[in-house]
Amino acid sequence: MNRPAAAEVNPKREEFVKAYKLMVLARTLDEKLGSLYRAGKIPGGGVYLGKGQEAVSVALGLALRKGDVFAPLIRDGAGRLAFGETVVEALRTCLGSSLGPMRGRDGNVHRGRPRDGYLPMISHLGAMISVVNGALMAKRFKGVSGVVGGTCLGEGASSTGAFHEALNQAAVEKLPLVVVLTDNQYAYSTPNWKQFACASLVERAEGYGIAGQPVDGTDLMGCLKIIGNAVQNARTGQGPQLVVAKLLRLCGHGEHDDAAYVDPKLKQSPMGRDCLAVAEQIMSKENWAFPANFRTWKEESAHQVDEAVNQVQKEPPPDPFREDWRGLASKHLAEGYE
Amino acid sequence: MSITYLEAIREAQARALAEDSRVYIYGQDVGSFGGAFKATKNLAQEFPGRVLDAPISEDAIVGSAVGAAIEGMRPIIEMQFADFSTPGFNQIINQAATLYWRTQVPCPITIRLPSGGTSGSGPFHSQSMEALYAHYPGLVVMTPATVEDAYSMLLEAVAIDDPVIFCEHKYLYYHLKADKLPTEAMPARKARIAREGRDVTIVAYSAMVHEALAAAEELQSEGTEVEVVDLRTIKPLDTDTVIASVARTGRLLCVGEAFPWGGVTAEVIARVASEGFALLDAPPKRLNAKDTPIPYHPNLWAAHRPTAQSIAKVARNLVRL
Numbered sequence: 193m194n195r196p197a198a199a200e201v202n203p204k205r206e207e208f209v210k211a212y213k214l215m216v217l218a219r220t221l222d223e224k225l226g227s228l229y230r231a232g233k234i235p236g237g238g239v240y241l242g243k244g245q246e247a248v249s250v251a252l253g254l255a256l257r258k259g260d261v262f263a264p265l266i267r268d269g270a271g272r273l274a275f276g277e278t279v280v281e282a283l284r285t286c287l288g289s290s291l292g293p294m295r296g297r298d299g300n301v302h303r304g305r306p307r308d309g310y311l312p313m314i315s316h317l318g319a320m321i322s323v324v325n326g327a328l329m330a331k332r333f334k335g336v337s338g339v340v341g342g343t344c345l346g347e348g349a350s351s352t353g354a355f356h357e358a359l360n361q362a363a364v365e366k367l368p369l370v371v372v373l374t375d376n377q378y379a380y381s382t383p384n385w386k387q388f389a390c391a392s393l394v395e396r397a398e399g400y401g402i403a404g405q406p407v408d409g410t411d412l413m414g415c416l417k418i419i420g421n422a423v424q425n426a427r428t429g430q431g432p433q434l435v436v437a438k439l440l441r442l443c444g445h446g447e448h449d450d451a452a453y454v455d456p457k458l459k460q461s462p463m464g465r466d467c468l469a470v471a472e473q474i475m476s477k478e479n480w481a482f483p484a485n486f487r488t489w490k491e492e493s494a495h496q497v498d499e500a501v502n503q504v505q506k507e508p509p510p511d512p513f514r515e516d517w518r519g520l521a522s523k524h525l526a527e528g529y530e
Numbered sequence: 531m532s533i534t535y536l537e538a539i540r541e542a543q544a545r546a547l548a549e550d551s552r553v554y555i556y557g558q559d560v561g562s563f564g565g566a567f568k569a570t571k572n573l574a575q576e577f578p579g580r581v582l583d584a585p586i587s588e589d590a591i592v593g594s595a596v597g598a599a600i601e602g603m604r605p606i607i608e609m610q611f612a613d614f615s616t617p618g619f620n621q622i623i624n625q626a627a628t629l630y631w632r633t634q635v636p637c638p639i640t641i642r643l644p645s646g647g648t649s650g651s652g653p654f655h656s657q658s659m660e661a662l663y664a665h666y667p668g669l670v671v672m673t674p675a676t677v678e679d680a681y682s683m684l685l686e687a688v689a690i691d692d693p694v695i696f697c698e699h700k701y702l703y704y705h706l707k708a709d710k711l712p713t714e715a716m717p718a719r720k721a722r723i724a725r726e727g728r729d730v731t732i733v734a735y736s737a738m739v740h741e742a743l744a745a746a747e748e749l750q751s752e753g754t755e756v757e758v759v760d761l762r763t764i765k766p767l768d769t770d771t772v773i774a775s776v777a778r779t780g781r782l783l784c785v786g787e788a789f790p791w792g793g794v795t796a797e798v799i800a801r802v803a804s805e806g807f808a809l810l811d812a813p814p815k816r817l818n819a820k821d822t823p824i825p826y827h828p829n830l831w832a833a834h835r836p837t838a839q840s841i842a843k844v845a846r847n848l849v850r851l
Binding site: 325360519 | 599
C-alpha cells in the first residue's frame with residue numbers, strides 16, 4: 193500500500209554530507225574490524241559488517257532523535273553512529289573492553305544502551321520488533337507522544353514468525369513503528385528465491401494494513417527521503433511503516449564467509465553499486481562536495497578510528513574473578529551455586 | 531465468605547493495578563471478556579486502558595512486555611494456558627532472561643502460566659512447564675499451592691525486578707478455598723512445612739502438595755508420620771528447608787506432576803544427595819507423571835499423574851527400606 197507522505201522530506205547539502213560522513217566513518221570502522229579480525233585481535237572471533245548497507249542504515253539513524261527507540265541489526269554500524277553511538281563505544285564491545293556497555297558479557301553487534309532507547313539485539317531474527325512495540329506501548333501508557341521506534345532487519349528475518357506477530361501487533365495497536373527491511377539478496381548463503389515467493393516484500397505491508405514503500409538501497413538520496421518520510425509519518429500518528437530497501441550485500445555474512453555463492457551477475461547489476469560511490473556522484477553533480485573533500489573526510493575517519501582502536505586496546509578486559517556471576521537483578525533470589 | 535485460588539489471583543492483580551501505575555495486564559481475551567478462566571474478571575472495567583487484549587501472538591506478547599519493562603513498566607502477561615507459552619519461549623529465555631545480565635537493566639515482568647492437568651484437558655491444555663523455565667538463568671519460577679500463596683506470591687512476583695514465571699495450577703482454581711485473603715506473607719523464596727512428621731519427608735509443589743497431604747493422612751492411619759514440604763518457589767530452590775526436613779526423617783520422596791526426565795524432583799534429589807547424603811537412611815525416591823504426552827480420557831489421565839494413592843504406595847515402601 194503506497195500512501196502519500198504527510199510532509200515531503202527533501203534533504204539538502206548539509207544533511208546529505210552529514211549522512212555521507214557517517215557512512216564513511218562506519219565503512220572505515222568496519223574495514224578496521226575486518227583487519228583486526230584477520231589479525232586475530234577480536235576476542236570471541238566474530239565480525240559482521242555492513243558494507244553496502246550504510247545508506248539505508250544511516251537514513252534511519254538520522255531520522256530518529258533523542259527519546260525515540262532504535263533496534264539495529266547486524267549491518268547497522270552507520271545507523272548506530274547516526275543514533276549517537278561513538279566509535280569508542282562500538283569498539284569497546286567488539287574488542288571486549290570491560291568499560292563498554294556490555295562489559296564482555298556480550299559482544300560484536302550485540303550492544304546497546306536500553307535506557308537511552310538503543311536496544312541490544314539478540315541473535316534470533318525478528319525478535320527485536322516486538323520489543324520496540326512494547327517500548328512504544330510503554331511510552332503511550334506514560335502519555336509520551338511524538339516518539340518513533342525504528343528497527344532494521346533483512347529479508348531473511350521476514351520469514352520468521354516473530355516478524356509476522358510483531359508487525360501484526362504494531363498494526364493492531366497502531367504504534368509509531370518503522371521497520372526498515374533491507375533485502376540484500378542473501379540471508380547468509382540463502383538466495384531470495386529460496387526465502388520468499390512474492391514479487392517484493394513490500395507487498396507484505398498491505399496484508400498487515402500498514403504503509404509500505406520500496407526504496408533503492410544504494411541511493412542515499414532516496415533512502416533519506418523515503419525513510420525520512422516513513423519516520424515522519426509514524427511520528428505524526430499514521431501508524432506502522434514498512435520500508436523495503438533493495439541492494440546487494442557487499443561482504444560475506446561475517447568476515448569468516450567469502451560469499452563465493454553470490455551470483456556474479458548481481459554484482460554487475462545496479463543493485464551491486466556501492467552506496468558510497470553513488471553518494472559521491474550525487475554530491476559532485478549537485479556541486480556539494482568534490483573528490484578532494486571525500487579524501488579528506490576518509491582520512492579524518494581513518495584517524496578517528498585508529499585513535500579509538502589505540503585507546504580501547506589498552507583498556508582492561510573483563511576479569512572472571514571479579515564477575516558476580518549473578519543472572520538476576522534481585523540479589524536475595526540468587527541460587528548461589530558453588 | 532470464602533475466596534478461591536482463582537479469585538485470589540484476580541484480587542492480587544486488582545491490588546497491583548490499584549497500587550502501582552506501572553502495572554498493566556496483557557494477554558489473549560483478558561480485557562472485557564475477563565480471561566479464559568476469568569482471572570481478570572472486571573479488571574478492564576475497573577482499570578480502563580490498563581488491561582489489554584492481545585492478538586494470538588505469544589512471541590510478540592512477551593517481546594512487547596520486555597520493551598515495556600525497559601521503559602519502566604511492570605507488565606503482567608497472561609498466557610491462556612501454560613502449554614501456549616512455547617511460542618513465546620524464545621522471548622522468555624533469550625530476551626527477558628538475558629536482559630539484566632547483558633545490560634544491567636532489570637526486566638520486571640510477570641508471566642502467569644495456568645498450569646497442570648485437569649480431567650479431560652488432554653495433551654495441549656495440561657502441561658507443567660516449570661522445569662523448562664527453571665533451567666534458564668535469569669528467571670524466577672513460582673509454583674503456589676495455596677490460596678494465600680496465590681495471592682501474596684503474585685504480589686511479590688510483580689514487585690520483583692526480574693522476570694517471574696508464575697505457575698498457577700488450574701485444578702486448584704476452583705477446588706481450593708480459603709476464608710479470607712492473607713494479611714501477612716512468607717517470603718516467596720522460602721519453602722514451607724505443610725505438615726509435620728518424623729518418618730518420611732515428601733517434597734512437593736503446586737497441586738501435588740494436596741495429593742501429598744492426602745497421602746500423609748492415609749499413612750497416618752497406618753502409623754506412619756509424613757512430613758510434607760511445599761517448595762512454593764522452585765527457583766530459587768530452598769534447599770535448606772528440604773535438608774533440614776530430611777535431617778529429621780532420614781527419608782525423602784519428591785513428587786511432581788511434570789514429566790519424569792530431569793526436572794524439579796531430580797534437582798531436589800541431586801541437591802540432597804550431594805549436600806546431605808549422610809542424612810539419608812534409604813535411597814531417595816521420586817514420583818512424576820508418566821513419560822508420555824498427557825492423555826485426554828479421565829481414566830487415563832487419573833493414572834498418568836501422581837495421586838494420593840500412588841504417593842502413599844511409594845512412601846509406604848520407602849519407610850520399610
